[in-house]
Structure formats: C-alpha cells, structure tokens
Amino acid sequence: MSSDPVTLAAVEIGSSKVAAIVAEYTGYGFTIKGWGECQSQGVRKGCVIDYPAVTQCTQQALENAKRATGGSSGVPVEQIDKVFLAQTGGHLDGFYNEGARIVSAADNMVSAEDIAEVRRLAKAKELPEGRMLLERLRHPFRLDGRLIKSSPEHLCGRRLEVGYWMVHGDESRISDSYHMISNSQIEVAEMVLSGLASGRVVTSQAEREHGVLVIDIGGGTSDYALYRDGLPYVAGAVAVGGGHLSNDLTIGLRLSTGQGDRVKLRHGRAIVQCRDKAQKVWLDGDLAIGDRQLPLLSIEKILEARVREIFEVVKHKLGTAFSPETCAAGVVLTGGTSKLPAIAEAAAAVFNTPVHIGQVSDGFPEPLQDPGFHTALGLLQLGIEKQRAREAAERSQRPGFLRRLFARPSRH
Amino acid sequence: MDFETTRQPPFPDDAANPEARVEPAGSAPDPARAAASASSSLSELPPVLLKLVGVGGAGVNIATRLSAEALAGLPLAVVDCDAQKLADSSVAEKCLLGEKQRRGLSAGGDAELGRQAAEASREKIAAVGGGADLVFVVTGLGGGTGSAAAPMVAAEAAKAGGLVIGFAVLPFSFEGGRRVKQADAALVALRRVCDAVIVLPNDLLLQESAEGASALAAFEQADAWIARAVRAIWGLLHNTGLINLDFAALQRAFEYRGSKTVFGLAGGAEATSAVGGEGREGTAGAAQALLASLPLCPLLHMPEGARRADRLLVVFTGGRDALSLSLVNTVVQALGERFGRAAELIVGATIDESMGERVELCFIGTSDIGHASRRRFGEGRAGRATAAGGTEGAGGAGRTAAARSGETHAAEAAAATVAPTQFQSGAESTDARRKPAPPPPADPFSPLSKAGSAGVFPSAIHGFGKSSARAAAASATTAQDEFGFSESTERGYFQDTDNNLFEGQDLDVPTYRRKGIKITV
Numbered sequence: 001m002s003s004d005p006v007t008l009a010a011v012e013i014g015s016s017k018v019a020a021i022v023a024e025y026t027g028y029g030f031t032i033k034g035w036g037e038c039q040s041q042g043v044r045k046g047c048v049i050d051y052p053a054v055t056q057c058t059q060q061a062l063e064n065a066k067r068a069t070g071g072s073s074g075v076p077v078e079q080i081d082k083v084f085l086a087q088t089g090g091h092l093d094g095f096y097n098e099g100a101r102i103v104s105a106a107d108n109m110v111s112a113e114d115i116a117e118v119r120r121l122a123k124a125k126e127l128p129e130g131r132m133l134l135e136r137l138r139h140p141f142r143l144d145g146r147l148i149k150s151s152p153e154h155l156c157g158r159r160l161e162v163g164y165w166m167v168h169g170d171e172s173r174i175s176d177s178y179h180m181i182s183n184s185q186i187e188v189a190e191m192v193l194s195g196l197a198s199g200r201v202v203t204s205q206a207e208r209e210h211g212v213l214v215i216d217i218g219g220g221t222s223d224y225a226l227y228r229d230g231l232p233y234v235a236g237a238v239a240v241g242g243g244h245l246s247n248d249l250t251i252g253l254r255l256s257t258g259q260g261d262r263v264k265l266r267h268g269r270a271i272v273q274c275r276d277k278a279q280k281v282w283l284d285g286d287l288a289i290g291d292r293q294l295p296l297l298s299i300e301k302i303l304e305a306r307v308r309e310i311f312e313v314v315k316h317k318l319g320t321a322f323s324p325e326t327c328a329a330g331v332v333l334t335g336g337t338s339k340l341p342a343i344a345e346a347a348a349a350v351f352n353t354p355v356h357i358g359q360v361s362d363g364f365p366e367p368l369q370d371p372g373f374h375t376a377l378g379l380l381q382l383g384i385e386k387q388r389a390r391e392a393a394e395r396s397q398r399p400g401f402l403r404r405l406f407a408r409p410s411r412h
Numbered sequence: 413m414d415f416e417t418t419r420q421p422p423f424p425d426d427a428a429n430p431e432a433r434v435e436p437a438g439s440a441p442d443p444a445r446a447a448a449s450a451s452s453s454l455s456e457l458p459p460v461l462l463k464l465v466g467v468g469g470a471g472v473n474i475a476t477r478l479s480a481e482a483l484a485g486l487p488l489a490v491v492d493c494d495a496q497k498l499a500d501s502s503v504a505e506k507c508l509l510g511e512k513q514r515r516g517l518s519a520g521g522d523a524e525l526g527r528q529a530a531e532a533s534r535e536k537i538a539a540v541g542g543g544a545d546l547v548f549v550v551t552g553l554g555g556g557t558g559s560a561a562a563p564m565v566a567a568e569a570a571k572a573g574g575l576v577i578g579f580a581v582l583p584f585s586f587e588g589g590r591r592v593k594q595a596d597a598a599l600v601a602l603r604r605v606c607d608a609v610i611v612l613p614n615d616l617l618l619q620e621s622a623e624g625a626s627a628l629a630a631f632e633q634a635d636a637w638i639a640r641a642v643r644a645i646w647g648l649l650h651n652t653g654l655i656n657l658d659f660a661a662l663q664r665a666f667e668y669r670g671s672k673t674v675f676g677l678a679g680g681a682e683a684t685s686a687v688g689g690e691g692r693e694g695t696a697g698a699a700q701a702l703l704a705s706l707p708l709c710p711l712l713h714m715p716e717g718a719r720r721a722d723r724l725l726v727v728f729t730g731g732r733d734a735l736s737l738s739l740v741n742t743v744v745q746a747l748g749e750r751f752g753r754a755a756e757l758i759v760g761a762t763i764d765e766s767m768g769e770r771v772e773l774c775f776i777g778t779s780d781i782g783h784a785s786r787r788r789f790g791e792g793r794a795g796r797a798t799a800a801g802g803t804e805g806a807g808g809a810g811r812t813a814a815a816r817s818g819e820t821h822a823a824e825a826a827a828a829t830v831a832p833t834q835f836q837s838g839a840e841s842t843d844a845r846r847k848p849a850p851p852p853p854a855d856p857f858s859p860l861s862k863a864g865s866a867g868v869f870p871s872a873i874h875g876f877g878k879s880s881a882r883a884a885a886a887s888a889t890t891a892q893d894e895f896g897f898s899e900s901t902e903r904g905y906f907q908d909t910d911n912n913l914f915e916g917q918d919l920d921v922p923t924y925r926r927k928g929i930k931i932t933v
Contacts, residue, residue, distance in 0.1 A: 044909045090912055239912050240919050247905045248922035252931045257905055277932075298931045305923040313914055 007033075007077050009062060009186075010379035012086040012194065013054060013177060015043045015220025015243055016336060018061040019376045021368070022069050022077055030384055033077060035368060035376070036064025045239040046089035046221035048176045055180050082189035083181045084383030086197055086375055087134055088221045090239025091170035097125040098163040108156045110143065115153060115160070122164045130171050135193050137165040137232045149229055165234050167193060190383040195223030195235045197378030202334050202358025203227065212329035213322060213351070214358065215314055216375060217337035219243050223375075224314050226321055234321045238313050242337035245306050252302045253294055259283060263299060270307040270346040272300040307343060311350035324353045334358035334374045459485070460649060460659040463544035464642060465569075466490045467562040468526075469497060469518070470552025470581050474635045476501045481639070483646050489540045491565060493529045493557050494518035507540050509533040509561060519556025523594045526560030534568075537561065541569030545659060546649070547576045548642055549606065554583035554591035559598035567605040575663060577645070578606040579638045582613040584630075607666040608778070610675045612637060637709075640677055644774035648727045648760060654735070657727060657760030665725040665758060665776055674777040678706035698734070699742035702773050723778050724748070727760040730771035735761060739771065747775060 005026045012019045019037045023030045038061035042050025062080065070076030099121030103110050119138075127133060141148040143157035152160060174191070181188050199214035208227040216223040218241045225235040245268065250260030267281050280293035315322060330353040333343060338357050347355040360369050360377060368377055464486055466475030472490045479488050479502050489505035492498050495516030498506045508516065510529025519526035530537065541547055547569040551562035562578070570576045580599055583591045603609045612634055648657050726744055728735055744759055906912070906920040913919070917926055924931055 044906065045912065047910075049909065090910070238914075238919075243905065244920070244922075247903075247920075248924065251902060251904045251922050252924060253933055295932055298933065301929055302922065302924050302931060305927055305929055309919075309923045309927075313919070316915070 006081045007079060008082050008084065008189075008380065008383070009065065009080045010084045010086075010376045010383060011058065011062065011181065012197075012375045012379060013043060013048070013058060013180065014040055014088075014218050014375075015046055015241060016040055016218065017372065018054075018057045019373055020058075020061040020065040021373070021376045021380055022062075022065045022080065023380055024077075025384060030380065032365065032368070032380075034065050034068030034070070035365075035373065036061050036066070036068055037372075038064060040219070044220055045241070045243075046218075046237065047091065047173055047239075048180070051176065051180075055183070058180050059184060080186050083186050084190045084192060084379045085177060085181060085188050086194040086379050087169065087174065087177065087191050088194040088218070088223050088237045089169065089173060090221065090237065091173050092134070092167055092193070092237045093131075093169070094165055094167045094234065094236050095125075096163055096165050097122055098161060099124070100159060100161040103158055103160055108158055110152045110155050110157065110160055112153055115141075115151065118160050118162050122162050123166075125166065127166075127168050131168040132171040132174050133166060133168050134174070134191060135167040135196065135235065137167070137235060139163040139165065139233060140229050140231065147229070165232075167235055190386050192379050192382050192386070193223065193225070193235050193237075194218070194221070194375050194379075195225035195237060196232055197376075197382050198223065198334050198358070198374040199225035199227065199232065199235075199332075200378040200382050201360045201374055202332050202378075203329070205230065207329035207332075210328040211326045213318070213327050213331045213353075215311070215331065215333050215347070216335040217241055217310065217333065217343075218335040218375075219337075222310050222314060222335070222337075224318070226318055226327070228321075228326055234318055236317060238310065238317065240306075240310050240313065241335075242340075244310075245303055245337065245340070248302045248306050249299060253298060255283070263294065264303070264340075267294075267296060267299050268303050269300045269341045270303060270343040271349075272297065272304050273342070274300050303340070304346065307340070307346045308350060311347050315350060322351075324351065327351075327353055330354035330356065332356060332358040334371045336372050338371050460546065461544040462486050462546045462548075462646065462649065463541075463569075463574075464488050464548040464550060465540055465565050466503070467549060467551040467565050468492055468555055468558025469494065470555070470631075470634075471550045471558055471562070472497050472501050472503075473631075474550045474579075474638050475503050477635050478639050478642060479503045481643070483643065483650070485650055486642075486646050491537065491540060491557075491561055492518070493526065505540070507533070507536050509536070509557065519560070521554075521591070522556045523559040523598065526556035526558075529557070530561040530564050534564065537565050538568040538572070541565045541574070542572035544569065544574050546645075546662070547574045548579060548645075549576060549602075550579045550638060550642070551602075552581040552583070553598045553602070554587065554595035559594045563598065563601040563605055566602060570605050570607075575659075575666060576606045576608075577666075578602050578609040579641065580609055580611050581634050581638070582611060582615075584614045608675070608776070610641060637677075641675065641774070644677060644727065644729070644772065647729055647762060647764070648774070651729075651762045651764065653727075653760050653762035655740075655759055655761040657725070657758065661725065661758050661760070665723050665778055674775075676706050676773075676775050677709045678702050678773040678775075698771060699739050699746070702739075702743055702771060703746055706773065706775075723756045723758065725758045725760070725776040727762065727774045728771060729762045729764050729767060729774070731767040731769055732763050732765060734767065734769045734771045735763060743773060 005024045008023050008025050008030065010021045010023070017037050017040050019035070021035045022033045024033055038057045040054070040057050042048060042053030042057070048054050066077050066080070068076075099118045101114055101118040101121065103114055105111055105114075118141075123136060139162065141152045142161040143152050143155055144159055146157070148155065178188055178191070195214065195216055198216040199212075202214060203212050209230045211228045212226075214225045214227070220239065220241045220243050222238045222241055223235075224237070226233045242264075246257070246260040246264050248260075249255060249263050249268075250257055253260070253263070255263065263281075263283065266285075274296045277295065277297055279296045281296050281299070282291055283294055284291045331347050331351050333347060333355060334357070337343070344355040344357060358371065358374060360374060362369075364377060367373070462485060464475060464478065466472045466488070467490075469492065472492050475488050475490050478486075487505065488503045489507060490498060490501050490503045491507045491509060493509045493514040493516075495508055497518070498508055509526075510532045513532055514525070514529050519529060541549070547566070549562055549566045549569065551558040553559050553562070562580070566576045566578055580595075580602060582595050582599070585592060599609070599611070614630065614634055645662070648662065649659055724747060726747060728740055728743075740759065740761055744757060748757055902922065902925060903909075903918070903920040904922075909920065911918055911920075923929075
C-alpha cells in the first residue's frame with residue numbers, strides 16, 4: 001500500500017461555493033497538496049438545478065486545486081485518481097431500524113455469527129422506491145439491555161440487539177452529483193454525508209464520547225450530525241441555510257439579492273441587540289445614488305427569526321435522540337453561516353446546552369481552517385477511513401498471507 | 413351594544429322547522445325572527461336567515477334561474493336599474509334602483525350611472541340586503557349596475573351583521589378593456605366588503621365550452637355553476653347531515669374577513685359514471701373521480717402557488733349508497749395533503765336521496781395570512797334586533813355577538829370606540845368593520861404601503877392568527893387576493909425550487925412572515 005501514493009480529492013458541491021482539496025495518500029496518512037474553490041452556480045438548497053453550470057464550477061474548483069498543488073511541491077499534480085464527494089440536500093431522509101436475535105449458543109456466549117446475523121436483520125429494511133442508501137450509522141450493540149460500546153463477541157447474554165440509523169436520498173439527485181465527477185473520468189470512491197464530514201473535524205474523540213451535536217450551516221443547507229458514545233448517532237440535512245437569511249432580508253427590506261447578502265455580512269446578527277427603533281444603517285455606505293438607510297432593528301429581527309427557526313427545525317428532526325443530558329459536550333457550529341455574530345447564543349437558547357463555534361486542528365494550513373472548508377477536510381479524513389475499512393475487509397476475505405503477497409503486484 | 417351578552421342558543425334543526433325560514437318576500441325579516449325567538453322551545457329558536465340577492469343583469473338572470481329550483485328557506489331578491497329586466501324575472505322581491513335618474517332604463521354599462529342610481533336608492537338597498545344572517549350577493553361585474561351596486565348591497569348587508577358571500581362573474585376579455593377595467597375595480601370594492609368573494613371568470617368558460625358553442629350558452633353555463641355553488645352552501649345549512657355542519661361552521665371558515673378564499677365543487681354530473689357506473693372501481697375509483705373533477709371547476713380560482721389553507725370546509729352530498737365513510741376519508745386526506753396538514757379541517761357529509769348514485773363535493777378553503785379578524789360585533793344587528801324585537805332583540809344580538817366573540821381581540825377595543833361614531837355617518841358606516849378608516853377605493857393597495865408593511869408585494873401582510881389581526885388592524889384595509897397569489901411570490905430567490913415543506917410550512921418563505929413578526933422598512 002505504502003509503495004504507490006494515490007492522489008485524492010475531496011469535493012464539496014455547496015450552494016454557495018464548490019470546495020476541493022487535493023491530497024496524497026500513502027496508505028498511512030495523507031498530505032494536503034493544494035486546495036481550490038469556485039463560486040457555485042446552479043446549486044440551490046444543496047441540489048443541482050443547472051447541470052452544465054455546476055459541472056463547470058466543479059471542474060474549475062478541481063482545476064484550481066490542482067494548480068495550487070504546484071505552489072508547495074513545485075510540480076502540480078497531473079492526475080486525480082479518486083474523489084470523495086459530500087452529499088447534502090433536502091431530499092435526504094433518515095430512519096431508524098433495529099434488529100434483535102436470541103444468542104444461539106447454549107452457554108449464551110455471543111459468536112461472530114450472532115453479530116453478523118443481528119446486523120443483517122437490522123439492515124434488512126427496504127427503502128422506498130427511487131431512494132438510495134447513503135449511510136448506515138450503527139448504534140452500539142445492546143446485550144440484554146446493556147450497552148456494549150465495542151464488539152460484543154465472547155460476551156455472555158441472551159438477547160443481542162443493534163440498531164442502524166439509515167440515511168437515504170433521492171436516487172436521481174445522488175446520481176446527478178455522482179456523474180458530475182465521473183463524467184470527467186475520475187472515480188468517485190466514496191460518498192459521505194456533509195454533516196458527518198464536518199462533524200469529524202470539528203469535534204474531538206472525547207467530545208464524541210460525551211455526546212455532541214454538530215450543525216454545519218452552509219449556503220443552502222444545514223447539515224447536522226449527533227454523536228453519542230463516540231459514534232455518529234443521527235445525521236441529516238435541512239434545506240435551509242445562509243441563503244435563506246439573505247433571501248429573508250431581500251424580501252423583508254426590499255433589496256436585490258446581492259444587497260441582501262451584503263447587508264447580512266455587514267450588519268447581520270443572530271440575536272436582536274439593537275434597542276433603538278430609529279437606528280439606521282446604510283445599505284452600501286458609499287453615499288452613491290441608490291444608497292439608503294435601513295433600520296438595524298428590522299435586519300436583526302428578520303435574522304433572529306430565521307436562525308432560531310433553523311435550530312428549532314434541527315432539534316425537531318432529532319426528536320428524542322437529542323437531549324441536553326445526552327449531549328454533554330454541547331453543540332458545535334460550523335459552516336459559513338456560523339460566522340454570523342451571536343449565532344452561538346441563539347443556538348444555546350434553543351438547545352439549552354453550551355455552544356461553541358467549531359475549529360479544526362492547527363495542523364492544517366491556515367486557509368483551510370475557515371469554516372467553509374471544514375466539510376471538505378472532514379470528507380478527506382472520513383473518506384480515507386472508509387477506504388481503509390473497505391480494504392481491510394477485502395484483505396480479511398482474501399485467503400492466505402503468501403498468496404496475497406504474490407497476488408499484489410498484479411493489482412496494479 | 414351587547415358585548416356582554418354571550419348566550420349562544422344552539423342552532424335549530426333546520427329540517428324540523430322549515431316554515432319558519434321561508435319568509436314572505438318583500439317583508440322585513442325582523443318580525444319573523446322576533447316572533448320566532450319569543451318562544452323558548454327548541455324547535456322555535458330563531459332560524460338562520462339566508463338571502464340571495466341578484467344585482468345587475470347577470471345577477472338577475474342567476475337569481476331567476478335559482479327561483480325555479482325553489483330552495484326552501486332561501487328567499488331571493490333582485491336589484492337592477494332596468495325595469496324591464498326586473499319585470500321579466502320570476503323572483504318576487506324586486507328592487508328598482510334610481511327611478512328618478514334612470515327612469516327604469518339600465519345603466520348602459522356605465523358604472524358611474526350605476527353608482528348614481530344606487531346612491532339614490534341606498535335605503536332600498538339596505539332593506540334588501542339587511543336582516544339575513546347569510547347573504548349571497550350574486551352579480552356580473554363589468555357592467556353598470558352590477559359593478560356599482562353589488563359592493564353597496566354587500567356593504568349594507570355586512571353592516572347589518574350578516575355574513576356576506578359574493579359571487580362575481582367576470583366579463584370575457586373579448587368584451588373589451590373598459591368592462592374588464594370596471595370589473596377589476598368593482599371586484600376590489602366587493603372584496604373589501606364581503607367575507608368571501610368567489611370569482612367566476614367567463615374566460616374559463618370559453619376555454620371549456622365546445623368550439624361552436626354560442627356566447628349565450630357560455631353565459632348559461634356560468635349561471636349554472638353559480639347556482640350549483642349556492643345550492644351547495646344552502647344544502648350545508650339546510651340539510652341535516654350525517655356529519656352535520658351548520659352556520660357556525662361556516663362562520664368559523666370565514667373567521668377572518670378578507671381572507672383568501674378558494675372554493676371548489678366536484679363530482680355531480682362529470683363524476684357520475686365513475687362513481688356509480690363502474691362498480692369494480694369501488695370507493696377508490698369514486699374518490700379519484702371526485703378529486704380529478706375538482707380542478708375542472710371554474711370557480712376554483714387556484715393558481716399553482718396556493719399551497720396552504722388554514723381552514724378547509726369540506727362538504728359531501730350524496731345518495732345513501734354512494735356516500736361511504738372511506739370515500740370521505742380518502743378525499744379529505746388528499747385535500748389535507750394538498751393544502752397542508754396544519755389546516756383545520758371541517759368536514760360535513762349529507763345524505764340526499766335525490767342524488768342517487770352521485771356524490772358531490774363542495775370545499776371552501778380560507779387562509780388567514782395577513783388579514784384582519786373578520787368581526788367586531790353585531791352592532792348593526794344588535795341595533796336592528798333591539799329596535800324590532802324589544803327584549804328579544806338582545807337574544808338575537810347576543811347570538812350574533814357570541815358566535816363571533818373570541819375572534820376579535822386586539823380589534824375589539826378599536827371597534828367599540830370607532831364604530832358608534834361612524835355608524836351615524838351613513839355612507840361611511842361600512843368602514844366601521846375595518847379600522848381605521850379605509851383608503852379611497854381607487855387605490856386599494858396604498859394603505860399597505862402607508863402602514864409600512866414589509867412585503868415586497870403589496871398584497872402581503874405578514875403573519876396570521878391573532879398577531880395578524882393586530883398587524884392588519886393597524887394597516888387598515890386589505891384587498892382580498894386571489895388565493896395563493898402572494899404566497900407564490902414570497903419565496904424570492906427560491907421561487908423556482910421545490911417546496912421545502914416542514915410541518916406544513918414552506919421553509920423557503922421568510923420566517924418572520926410566517927410567524928407574523930412585523931418589520932418596518
């Protein structure tokens with residue numbers, strides 16, 4: 001594995017921008033080679049509405065990233081071997097399914113067969129027509145009601161249970177985004193939920209053990225992932241994001257789309273702070289024709305209502321899975337909209353837990369520490385983990401050490 | 413003022429007391445009511461009084477057609493300037509407008525002449541429209557008399573405390589710009605004074621009718637549709653249902669004055685074969701046929717954007733065998749999904765033996781978004797009843813007030829103080845329903861911008877429910893919209909994308925708007 005490095009790219013096609021990170025994977029770890037982004041066109045609420053425009057943006061972002069790789073090592077990467085693709089959008093949906101089995105052995109010791117069977121049962125639920133499974137999140141095993149965080153093999157008990165949170169999406173939409181990449185002769189190796197991707201990099205293992213909720217509020221969608229006992233527990237997406245904040249301002253204050261966005265960035269706040277009804281801010285501030293004054297209170301009220309609602313919808317979607325008690329590490333916010341002032345307070349008011357803005361490890365290059373790149377970074381990590389797990393599974397199925405040694409060269 | 417009177421006698425079983433409802437045409441209705449309410453026995457409680465007033469040429473035609481059907485308890489009246497037209501009508505109660513001005517001639521399609529005639533005969537109009545609990549004002553807009561007098565009839569009826577439902581036939585576009593313009597202006601005026609206006613654009617009939625069909629045939633078709641609609645509402649009040657609905661349910665549906673209204677009829681003739689004939693299709697087939705025929709109703713003025721209704725009143729009428737509960741269930745569920753599950757569903761079902769194998773569906777959807785609470789009080793009614801019935805009047809007024817109390821909270825105080833003064837000022841008295849005083853009728857949208865509503869589109873005031881009552885009370889009158897018109901345009905950037913429904917709400921519509929938060933620009 002270590003002999004031939006693979007060039008990977010993590011691509012997130014978002015509603016506001018397409019982000020791509022190119023990295024080299026040697027089998028042990030990965031080195032980030034370059035990154036690029038491109039303003040997104042033809043994506044609304046995480047879904048592709050203009051296929052050619054999005055394809056062009058995606059190619060552009062990848063091209064930018066490839067070119068940037070030349071900056072550090074001198075020679076730009078020529079070929080991207082595999083792509084990890086993030087998935088989001090309002091079409092995503094999830095459900096929980098459980099399987100249970102009476103432990104077969106007479107001495108009540110759980111065997112590998114029991115585990116395989118109970119997993120098979122829990123996964124067996126069929127999807128509705130036209131839906132495609134994206135992710136299965138396995139919840140911890142339970143043996144006679146006892147929570148088993150690792151494998152229950154060789155433990156004793158009568159009844160073994162396991163549950164899966166299954167995330168599925170609209171088949172045509174997923175294949176749309178898949179072909180966006182595969183049409184340019186690059187293999188899409190993994191598809192990962194955006195929420196899980198950003199959740200992976202902005203939380204620590206300890207936080208995930210204690211229970212943490214990550215909400216990535218992007219341009220068109222808000223992706224969320226709830227972790228409990230170190231594992232992702234529930235994940236999904238709400239098709240509301242920063243674009244809705246701008247749109248609300250646009251409609252409420254009668255602005256053009258671009259103006260709404262600018263007002264949000266310049267004067268936006270997630271909690272009303274302004275007490276003075278008469279306090280005004282300038283639309284552009286350049287005293288040009290068409291510039292006018294807007295009441296700050298109105299801006300803040302519009303944004304507060306929307307931001308609060310996003311959190312309320314997420315909380316509602318999580319249902320009983322979330323409670324402040326089981327989410328000791330609180331809520332972590334990321335994504336472009338998490339830069340909105342006072343958004344953490346707004347979230348804290350809804351979730352009743354401590355909230356902080358997500359940050360990634362200092363080890364990453366500084367531009368990648370921007371919340372806008374968190375998903376792509378997590379995508380890279382998670383994609384590689386998934387690949388490793390897949391390879392490990394393949395390896396374990398292949399017979400004999402020696403034969404594997406001999407078989408290897410033929411793979412390349 | 414009988415605000416305190418909250419006694420709310422149960423509504424009478426209509427079938428049990430049919431005679432009490434039939435009023436001798438032309439007589440003032442109050443003595444009848446007073447006499448009826450003098451007794452405390454259940455069967456003699458004051459009945460719900462209905463009345464249908466046909467205004468102008470088209471209105472007279474439709475009323476005449478309905479008079480042939482002899483709907484018990486639905487007295488008819490016709491109002492026109494044209495003496496000849498009135499003379500031809502078989503309706504008993506006739507009201508000739510502007511005898512001096514028009515000398516029995518029609519308004520000749522000139523709304524100004526119609527207005528003068530109507531103004532001159534305001535007292536007559538008040539006598540025609542007043543006194544009923546539910547008044548249908550049927551008219552064809554675009555002409556002279558209908559355009560000018562219909563809003564006045566509606567206003568007088570509303571002033572007297574009645575629930576007013578307007579049926580307006582809009583002219584064909586080939587009838588020319590002037591008529592269309594007059595019709596539009598009149599429609600705005602009518603919407604301002606009616607609890608609901610159901611519109612039937614003649615153009616739709618043109619598309620529907622066969623190639624060679626004459627204009628006359630199309631006009632007749634329009635008449636027939638309105639007759640069906642009136643019959644459906646009449647049936648709802650008059651027949652005791654399997655799942656019964658009464659006047660209170662209707663009032664509930666029109667709780668907020670000027671709400672957007674959507675009205676549809678389905679079934680009847682078109683669906684007959686599928687409902688009755690094809691036994692193998694069974695209930696599911698019947699339900700499907702009903703739902704399929706619903707969009708064909710020309711009264712159903714429902715642009716694609718209409719997504720949500722706050723209240724849905726669904727009434728089924730059918731033969732004993734045809735009307736099954738599973739059919740009701742399937743159809744109501746489909747309608748509920750179509751208009752959002754949050755909608756408050758009021759379902760009624762009536763067995764009508766004469767329907768045989770047929771099932772007819774009538775549904776009325778209203779949406780509160782951004783409209784003032786419908787009622788203040790039955791001041792007009794209270795005054796009238798007291799004058800007419802002495803002590804009994806309090807009971808009658810109490811019923812009106814009670815039935816409508818609880819709907820106005822923020823508006824109560826305002827109405828109580830504004831109303832008395834305005835009631836004395838004749839022509840302006842209708843304005844008491846909406847406080848503060850309304851704008852000049854010429855520009856229905858101007859008050860919105862004056863009041864600083866934050867919508868991009870003039871028709872939009874934000875929020876619904878009680879907060880909207882407040883917002884709308886402050887922003888004065890609201891012209892009633894085509895159902896769903898503003899909703900389709902308030903998604904802005906997300907206009908062309910899929911619905912983003914969550915718990916019955918479209919998340920693409922600004923939150924502040926859905927929650928009724930007032931924004932100043």
